[in-house]
Amino acid sequence: MNTNYTAIQLQKFASTFREASKIVSQELRDPDLGEVKVRNLYCGINGIFDTQIARNAVDYVSVQLPTLTGVEALGVVEACGEGVVGLSEGDAVVTTRFPSGYRQWNTAPASYFVKVPDTRPEWLVLASTGVSAYVALKQTGALANGETVAISAAAGGLGHLLVQIAKLHDCRIVGVCGGQTKGEFVRGLGADRVIDYKTESVADVLGTEFKDGLDVAVDTVSGSIFDAFLDNIAVHGRLVVGGAAQDLEGEPEIVTAPRIANKLYYKGASVRGFMNGLLTDHWPDARTWLFERFAAGDIKVTFDEPQFKGLNGVYDAVDRLLSGRSMGKVVVDLS
Structure with missing residues (x-):
C-alpha cells in the first residue's frame, strides 16, 4: 500500500481559503491503540468556516500552523488498532472532527467516528x-x-x-x-x-x-x-x-x-x-431520529447540482458555496 496520501493544509493566514492553503503529501500511518484508519470517500463543505479559519477568525478554534483542514467526512474503516470496540474493517463511518474532512485518509481515535449504514453521501449530510x-x-x-x-x-x-x-x-x-x-x-x-x-x-x-x-x-x-x-x-x-x-x-x-x-x-x-x-450530548438522539426518518422516506437529502471531485475540487466547492448560488448540501467526491 502507498505510504503517503494527500490533504489540504493551511500554511498561512490569508483572506481566502484558496490563498491560505495548498495540497500536500502526508505520511499514512497505521492505527495505534484505540485508533482506526479510514479511507475518506466524501467530504462536506463548510465554506464560511473554511474562510474564517483561513483568516484565523474562529474564536473557538486555536489554529496552529501548519494544520490540515476540513470537518465532515464519510469513509470506510480499513484497519483497526488494538482495543477498538464497535467498529470493524469495512464499516462505513462519518466524522465531524476538525481537521478530518479535506484529506484522503484519516487515522484517529475510534471515538471520533460514528458508524453509518453504508457509504451513500446522504449519511454524511444527515450525521453532520x-x-x-x-x-x-x-x-x-x-x-x-x-x-x-x-x-x-x-x-x-x-x-x-x-x-x-x-x-x-x-x-x-x-x-x-x-x-x-x-x-x-x-x-x-x-x-x-x-x-x-x-x-x-x-x-x-x-x-x-x-x-x-x-x-x-x-x-x-x-x-x-x-x-x-x-x-x-x-x-x-x-x-x-x-x-x-x-x-x-x-x-x-x-x-x-x-x-x-x-x-x-x-x-x-x-x-x-x-x-x-456545545450540545454533543444531544447528537446521538438526533442521529437516531434523522436516520429513522430518512430510512422511512420522510426526509430527503438534496445535493447541490455541480459535481466536485478530488481535493482540487474542494476549492471550487468552497467558492460555489460562498457565491450564494448553491442549493442543498455541497459535497466533494474524494474516492
Missing part, C-alpha cells in the same frame, strides 16, 4: 448538517408541534433540512431564500410561505402576514433578516442565531438602534445562540 438542524430546532429552539417557524437561507444545506424537520413537527413554515428556482425548491420541501428576498421585503411580508407570530426563527444570515425576525417574534418566541453569513467580509455590522431588550421583555421572548459543539 442534519444533526445541526435538528439540535438547533429541538434543543436551542425548543420546537413544539404546530408552531410557526421562520428559516433564513432555507434552500441551503442546513436550511433545506430545517424546513423538513419543522414540517415533520406539523409546523407552519416561512422560508426565506433568493430567486424563483430556490423558492420553488423550498416550497416543494413543505414551506407554507416562501419569501424571495430579491423581489420582496422580508420585513414587510412578516410585518403584514406574520406580525408577532414567529414562535421559532432560525437565522444564519444576520443583518436585516435578523431584524425582521426579531421584530415579529411571538410571545415566548425563540430567535435562534446559527451564524452570521452577512458579516463574513469584515467585522460585525455596527448599528445605531434601540437595544433589543424591549422587543424581548414584553413578549417574554429570547434570542439564543446555537453552537453545535
Whole structure:
C-alpha cells in the first residue's frame, strides 16, 4: 500500500481559503491503540468556516500552523488498532472532527467516528448538517408541534433540512431564500410561505402576514433578516442565531438602534445562540431520529447540482458555496 496520501493544509493566514492553503503529501500511518484508519470517500463543505479559519477568525478554534483542514467526512474503516470496540474493517463511518474532512485518509481515535449504514453521501449530510438542524430546532429552539417557524437561507444545506424537520413537527413554515428556482425548491420541501428576498421585503411580508407570530426563527444570515425576525417574534418566541453569513467580509455590522431588550421583555421572548459543539450530548438522539426518518422516506437529502471531485475540487466547492448560488448540501467526491 502507498505510504503517503494527500490533504489540504493551511500554511498561512490569508483572506481566502484558496490563498491560505495548498495540497500536500502526508505520511499514512497505521492505527495505534484505540485508533482506526479510514479511507475518506466524501467530504462536506463548510465554506464560511473554511474562510474564517483561513483568516484565523474562529474564536473557538486555536489554529496552529501548519494544520490540515476540513470537518465532515464519510469513509470506510480499513484497519483497526488494538482495543477498538464497535467498529470493524469495512464499516462505513462519518466524522465531524476538525481537521478530518479535506484529506484522503484519516487515522484517529475510534471515538471520533460514528458508524453509518453504508457509504451513500446522504449519511454524511444527515450525521453532520442534519444533526445541526435538528439540535438547533429541538434543543436551542425548543420546537413544539404546530408552531410557526421562520428559516433564513432555507434552500441551503442546513436550511433545506430545517424546513423538513419543522414540517415533520406539523409546523407552519416561512422560508426565506433568493430567486424563483430556490423558492420553488423550498416550497416543494413543505414551506407554507416562501419569501424571495430579491423581489420582496422580508420585513414587510412578516410585518403584514406574520406580525408577532414567529414562535421559532432560525437565522444564519444576520443583518436585516435578523431584524425582521426579531421584530415579529411571538410571545415566548425563540430567535435562534446559527451564524452570521452577512458579516463574513469584515467585522460585525455596527448599528445605531434601540437595544433589543424591549422587543424581548414584553413578549417574554429570547434570542439564543446555537453552537453545535456545545450540545454533543444531544447528537446521538438526533442521529437516531434523522436516520429513522430518512430510512422511512420522510426526509430527503438534496445535493447541490455541480459535481466536485478530488481535493482540487474542494476549492471550487468552497467558492460555489460562498457565491450564494448553491442549493442543498455541497459535497466533494474524494474516492
